[in-house]
Amino acid sequence: MAEHDASRPGPPSPCETGAGPSAARESRAARLRRSGERGLRSAMHVWWRLSRGMTLGVRAMVIDGDGRVLLVKHSYVSGWYLPGGGVEPGETLHEALERELFEEGNVRLTGAPALHGLYLNAHVSRRDHVALYVVRAFEQPSAPIPNREIVATGFFALDALPDETTRGTRARIAEVFHGTPATGRW
Template sequence: MNWRQRIEPFTRPLFFAYSRMQRGMTLGVRSVAVDADGRVMLVKHTYLAGWWLPGGGVDRGETTGDAATRELFEETGLKATTPGRLVSVHSNERFFRGDHVMVYRFDAFETGELTHHGEIAETGWFDPLNLPEDAHRSTRDRMAEMFGGAPVDPRW
């Protein structure tokens, strides 16, 4: 476990408190990039354990689709060549009151240069129904919904 993963449990509440003072609701996106072989791109953060869908917060003045495209590029180097398609919307009350997450699917992209500035430790392509053991629960849930026929859970 690196130093970022060790301090994350302590810094995250401070980030949430700051976010709550700045806005009543937060909005995030996750991007599901699917390659020609049907595999999905996942990332490992330097500050969280496990495999996650690329994503992050929506910036002021930015559309959710633009945020999903930006986060996909920043975290994986994949540059969307067509707009992503909104797949699902989730309430993330379990994690942070007032938080919402939108999931976008990308089927057309080209490889570009990574711009994550040390946030991403590793990227990888995986079979969406045969994920690594340490894939985060939310990643597993979204893959089961998108590829396994599970009903979409409105809660993250």
């Protein structure tokens, strides 16, 4: 599934958002994925807890010139999310942000991102924290190619977010665009 061309006006096409002829297969795959999510998350966090005392992640709200937000859809968890991921040992938040944006969206920073807030992501683990950055200065040389981790990406208008956009993602978008007070919890 292709990333929506930021230079083309309008919302992404059904093919870009995952709808289309293969929707039935995707629905079956989505159901299977959802059924295994809780166990997979638990197993991952047991590993992370054994290997790390606390987990730290970064996410980015990448906003294009038309005010649309970049969202990604993972292969291993349901919903649409802001791009991001874990900070590796020896890596700064900025380095992790650059790496994750490149890996998930083929996005390269061309200016300094703005730290929007730090959040406890207790939905995942009581030890998980996320730093959210707002990114307005970037380039995307080409659309990302779907892979084992990221199956779809797209820039979406605020009034056309995919139905499966997560609650936490919607809350962060409301904070940045509408001034909704931040809660400190993802």
